[in-house]
Amino acid sequence: MAVFFGQMQWGWDFEGDETVNLETLKRTVAEGLDEARTAETADAVEAVRIKYLGRKGLMPQVMKELKTVAPEERAEVGRLANTFKKELTELLETRKKELSGDAKAIAEPVTFDYTLPGRGPRRGTRHPISTVIEEAVAIFGRMGFTVAEGPDVETPYHNFDALNTPGYHPSLDRQDTFWLDDGRLLRTQTSPVQIRVMESRQPPVRIVTPGRCYRRDTTDATHSANFHQIEGLYVDRDVSLADLKGTLAYFAHEMMGPDVAVRFRPHFFPFTEPSVECDFSCHVCNGAGCRVCKGSGWIEIAGAGMVDPRVFEKVGYDPETTTGYAFGMGIERIAMIRYGIPDIRLLYENDMRFLRQFG
């Protein structure tokens, strides 16, 4: 019998009439699955079934021949044949359903209301202050600035003295600074972080320092006793004012829009010299003058300058070989201008109707 079937059927299926082996079986399996997939009629499906699984089909034949298979392959051939039988049965069943139209398990959507609200997860919202900080960090990050952090509770030395602010500078007034009972204070700017970083390492320093600051302002539409700043510091050899201008101009385009121009006015800060103030052209009116820029076409955004050599001396850098620039700006101010938020207090009220407006 074995020989007979072998001659009749293995002849074209397996090469010659050799006994079953793993390699030939694998080929048979591949062909069988392929035939099942490509069967185009119910009759063709049935023919495939008979050919492989029928009482006189190939698989029962293989099982019978199993004892003739080389011992080292025997187990594997058996397992493969069994898997194949199971898989082919399922496949043929599916194919039969597909061909008979039973596959349309989902009803035709004539009555489905696709305008119903979508379901599922909803992303939360990032606070506009965080968004502005992270975008600013990203913009400066593209130029190689990394973020540095420092404490909110600062020493007067780091907040004032090291920044070349004389002991009787107006900003040292108790009326501007929140003092604590241990002689320390809540930082009035993020500049002390620059001092701390410079104290901790040698140049180059290329950092931005976003963070919370405090001033004894009475809260109103444009003042808040706590607020956020981002400052930047680049210290290296041969850093120039022209570099500072290029850096801030790039920031202006990236943050407020490609048409935004910058201009620089001389100013005074104790820790930079020369010191400048940087205005951005108004992104709302493109400089023509509007309510946002109070008619001037320009919005004051940043204070900046070349680091005062006396600051380098304080942190132990050689002011002869070291140059650098620093800049700083208010996050709330940028956020308010960028999003058209009329009152700074909205940023700290956490009204969901406000927060949900931001991504």
Add this chain to the structure above:
Amino acid sequence: MKLPLSWLREYVDVDASAEEIAERLTFSGTEVEGIEHVGAGCEDVIVGEVRAWEKHPKADRLRLCRVFDGEGELPVVCGADNFDVGDKVALAPVGATLPGGMAIKEAKLRGEISQGMLCAEDELGLSADHAGIMILPADAAVGTPMLDVIGGIETVLELEVTWNRPDCLCVIGMAREVAALYGVALKVPEPTFEEKGKSVDEWTRVDVQDAFDCPRYTARVLTEAKLKPSPVWMRRRLTCCGVRPINNVVDITNYVMLECGHPLHAFDSALLKESRIIVRRAAEGERMATLDDEERALTPEMIVIADAERPVAVAGIMGGAGSEINDTTQTVLLESATFDPARTHRTSVALGLSTESSHRFERTVNRETVEWASRRAAALMTEHCGATVAAGVIDVYGGAAELAPITCRLARLESLLGVSLGRDEVLGILEKLQIPVANADDDIITVAPPGFRPDLKIEADIFEEIARIHGIDEVPAADPMGRVVVDADDARPRAVAACREHLVGLGLSETMNYSFLSEQALDRFGKDADGRRVALLDPVSADHGVMRESLIPQMAESLGRNATHQELDAACFEIGRVFYREQGAICEEERLSIGLMGRQAGLDDTSPEGMFLRIKGLLEELLRVQNAPALELQPDAHPAFEPGWCTAILLGGERVGILGLLTAPIRHHWRIQSPVAMAELRLDTILSQVHDVQSFTDIPVYPSMDRDLALIVDESVCHGDVVRVIESGAPGGLTRVDLFDIFRSEEMGDGRKSMAYSLTYRSAERTLTDEETNRVHAEIMDRLRRELEAEIRER
């Protein structure tokens, strides 16, 4: 600072318009914040003469006036009482429009007809003065425009003078800037007057106890001064600068201060005991009434001007009421001096008294021109007060301030600015600024800072001068360059950013609160039993008096405020710092808080259990994406949380935060009806591993075996116990334990519950057999029976 343009033009010949000058000043370092046209809009106001007045019959505070307008008498009702018959006044007749846009019409005031309005200075936009109506000089021609009398419209620049430029706090100083910008000459008048009679030394004597406190003190004596109002033009300039005119002597001291930046003080010499001046520190406990009629307590930290017996002025800040110029003053002692800036500032702060004078002294006043100011005032007093100047001046002067020469390297200037300037331009700028050049080798220039520029100390100061006059805006912007600092470590800030991103991705909205709040708000969440709170020494208000020691109170308040305006569903987080005292030291720490209220996206279960498990799930997922250790909870207690619904958060065995449901009293404070879940933890505990790289593990290739089991256990047995027992007895092949049902029934009896689990077994090496799976599963069931006294219902 306010700068009247007509005054400026006395010292510098510049044709440019106010707008042009403003632009040049703004771009050279003195920002012009506004341009005001004082008097504009007053064109309709004329000079009137009060011919008669009587009290309004029906209103005590009103007067019925007859005002002559040059043609006839008009009835005018007026609310002021600072005038009398014969006074010339500013009259807005019917048909006139005032600067504010107010149109004058005939009106009836309490039954009396009024055909015009007598104006106060503030109503005309001339000053902030509303003490009474404006009284014009007696010789003003009735019926003529009021503006002609006061000198027309004055253009006033509002300047922001930076802290380092005390020399700009006066008209001459600004004229020097404008002269430099336009390259024209500065014209400073040379005061001239005649000295007569006794020498000043016979009138008075000056002792300065400490030359550091008072580097220079000059005294001049003027006799026979006749007190009266100062001339209209002078009063006009003072009011344009925001200084209230008092009388001619006082006005002249103020006028000279505004003109040249030296604050002066005039004493009534007759009121000085022994007619002498002592500059000394105040004695302990000494007191003095200042010109503003405040009694001031002085300390030895303060410099005073004293006579033989008592302080008569707080040096450089304010004079005393006891030696004030008054209607009977005849002999004036004129002080022109300088005082230690730092001490003046500290005294001003200590007394809470900031004046035009202190504003200038605390920023440094040029010693060298102290005497010029004295002469200038003396000259004006002879002219406008009819005073006679006693011969000579007392001048206690230790010498000019030492301003060291500064060496500037052109090469360094150019590399700092990033622009090539050239020696000639640099020398040209220095000359325009009146900064003398002592020596100019090829590329090294030595300058000698003039006395009016005490801010020039180092090379960078001179560079700044060059840059601002050259024009900062003229310096080209270089292309922005990238520069990588290889060893910069910003792992933590990046981890915080990642964490924020994860929280938003989990559906939470970020909130932000102040770092301080009220004691009372904190107390609602538990009293400060162990003195951990940090208070501000002088808060703006009690609402912001204490630093936050936890983020929970403000998170609750944020949710609560939303609830009060019908925003009942919210899922929020805040990342922020808290402040507390530990063993006496003030510490700060960054924390994360999460607050959930109402329905959440996709989850409608607002039961206590639903809310608790929701926040727990959020936290578990957050910890997973942060690569942090798995969440462990342990029963805990906290005054803000409901008993039984409060757990400590543990990570890797360490206690890092708290999680639970807010107590009903706290919720009810904001009328929140549904449970509110809240968690707070130390942020750093979930940051350190966020950047860790996960290594790949093989995807399983062999099929899994699923076995369900249901067990009936005592209510006290919790899911965690079951999982622990299951896992303790399982081989490596147990890959999942899923709780899919809990139910209770009468059949099981009180205090019992059924928990149904689906267990998934899988081997990475081979297909598991039924037999071996069953064996392991049976062993797990045995353990559950043994350890939890569970009754197993097999499926």
